[in-house]
Amino acid sequence: MRIIVNLDVVMSQRKIKSKDLAARIGITEPNLSLLKSGKVKGIRFNTLEKICKELECQPGDILAYE
């Protein structure tokens, strides 16, 4: 049982590049890459809010529990 990050799926659906999303939400590309691969300990609400705003999605679209 773990938290799955589906950010790359949503990004490919929206056809947005990592570089562009990172710039729009104000984090570095390496950090976005770590987030996409689920190699971070946590995500700030502020970052999550910006991602949802840019990708026009819900937090549940990005994060899943399985």
Place this chain on the structure above:
Amino acid sequence: MSVNTTSHFLYWLLLAPLLLIPAMWGYFLISIEDFAQLAKMNLPLAIKWNTVASWQYYLVWSITLVPALIILWGLFNLRRAFHAFSRNDVFNMQNVTYIKRFALALIAGAVLKTCIIPMISVVFSLNHPPGEKILSIQFSSNDFAMFAIGMVFWVIAKILIQANELSTENQQFV
């Protein structure tokens, strides 16, 4: 003033004792008469100064050099910590080591300073007639303050360890 600016200022300020203390000790080694004069003025001991030979002044000079060197080592480490702080490099274990070394230097220096007065009194009264030799023990508020400040810096180092852990954890959040 920001942490960077203050640390940068302290980094350069600490250069003064790091240069002045060795220069002063070096001067006293070359001019042992001035060291003798300083000892006569500052030591509240019933020493018969006319019985003190020059080798005794050199010995006392060597004894007092030890805490001075320890304090210098502490200040050197504190300066390195401030150098890191001035570069915004605050939360790392190397800085904890620097602060711990400074704290240890203060604590050791305070303890050594209280041991030095008995040693100095024995050395200076070696040529006194039998029964008039002196063993003086003194505790000054300055030594206690130095010890207490050392303990405070030790606690700050421990707090910095916890701050490092928080910083590391925070870096793992995006």
